[in-house]
Amino acid sequence: SQQGEEDPQALSIQEGENATMNCSYKTSINNLQWYRQNSGRGLVHLILIRSNEREKHSGRLRVTLDTSKKSSSLLITASRAADTASYFCATGGWNAGNMLTFGGGTRLMVKP
Amino acid sequence: DAGVTQSPTHLIKTRGQQVTLRCSPKSGHDTVSWYQQALGQGPQFIFQYYEEEERQRGNFPDRFSGHQFPNYSSELNVNALLLGDSALYLCASSFDRVGTDTQYFGPGTRLTVL
Numbered sequence: 674s675q676q677g678e679e680d681p682q683a684l685s686i687q688e689g690e691n692a693t694m695n696c697s698y699k700t701s702i703n704n705l706q707w708y709r710q711n712s713g714r715g716l717v718h719l720i721l722i723r724s725n726e727r728e729k730h731s732g733r734l735r736v737t738l739d740t741s742k743k744s745s746s747l748l749i750t751a752s753r754a755a756d757t758a759s760y761f762c763a764t765g766g767w768n769a770g771n772m773l774t775f776g777g778g779t780r781l782m783v784k785p
Numbered sequence: 786d787a788g789v790t791q792s793p794t795h796l797i798k799t800r801g802q803q804v805t806l807r808c809s810p811k812s813g814h815d816t817v818s819w820y821q822q823a824l825g826q827g828p829q830f831i832f833q834y835y836e837e838e839e840r841q842r843g844n845f846p847d848r849f850s851g852h853q854f855p856n857y858s859s860e861l862n863v864n865a866l867l868l869g870d871s872a873l874y875l876c877a878s879s880f881d882r883v884g885t886d887t888q889y890f891g892p893g894t895r896l897t898v899l
Contacts, residue, residue: 704886713873715789716828716890761827771879771886772818772841775827 679762679779687784692749694779696762697742704765705738706773707747709758716761719747754785787812789878789891797897798866806861806894810878816840817859818888819851820875828875834859835881863896871898 680695696705704723708716722729722738722745729736735748749756759780763773790809798804810817816835820828830843834853853859857878863870873895877888 706887708890713824713893713895715875715892716877718887718889721887763827765886768841771888772830772833772843773820773828773877773888774830775820777827 679760679776681779682777683780683782685782685784686752688752688754690752690783692752692756692781692783694747694760694762694781696745696747696776698745698762698764698774698776699743700764701767702740702764703767703771705736705745706763706765707734707736707745708761708763710761710778711758719760749781752781752783754783757781757783789876789889791874791876791891791894793894794892795895795897797899799899800866800868802866802898803862803864804866804896806863806874806876806896807858808861808876808878808891809858810876811889814878814880814889815857816879816881817853817857818877818879819859819861820877820890821845822873822875822893824872831861866898868898871896 706721707719720731733750738745759778761778763775765771792807818833819831822828831845832842833840837853848864850862873893875893876891879888
């Protein structure tokens with residue numbers, strides 16, 4: 674079963690616009706991570722935010738975490754055609770080894 | 786610095802056969818996790834190996850088994866293949882230490898069961 678649910682499932686925007694993706698989860702977490710996947714290949718780690726953090730930035734990426742609402746958002750600013758990919762949130766629990774539980778993903782298309 | 790590598794890239798098998806997938810972790814990493822990703826879905830955790838033992842297991846039948854070698858590389862074995870086992874199999878490596886929670890994924894092995 675999947676812990677997280679991404680919203681929307683698909684998003685289409687123009688180059689230069691901002692893209693916002695949301696993730697909701699069900700159980701207590703230690704951390705939440707966002708990954709990108711191009712064309713069914715491997716996952717690329719984007720950013721990790723811990724349960725005691727509220728916001729984190731990395732380049733054009735901004736992630737927020739609201740543990741009271743069990744939700745997170747990923748904002749990509751000034752999007753580029755190369756940002757076209759599927760984006761997944763994954764939650765890590767408190768158990769050793771940090772097993773990740775993924776959501777179903779948001780498919781982002783950025784049109785040039 | 787080599788990242789996570791997996792072999793083979795693609796594999797075609799028929800129902801009932803057995804398959805072995807291989808993974809080499811990122812340099813310095815000691816923990817390997819395996820995930821199954823069906824088409825159009827997010828990855829699902831299969832199991833994790835640390836110190837050559839299975840440490841955690843997801844909701845997968847015993848047909849799925851694995852192994853970790855002293856050099857930290859790992860294998861995923863699937864017996865009695867079913868059509869539903871067709872998926873992208875992803876290996877992820879990490880370093881087992883408090884505060885190092887990021888998992889790095891390999892490119893995956895695409896398994897097709899006919």
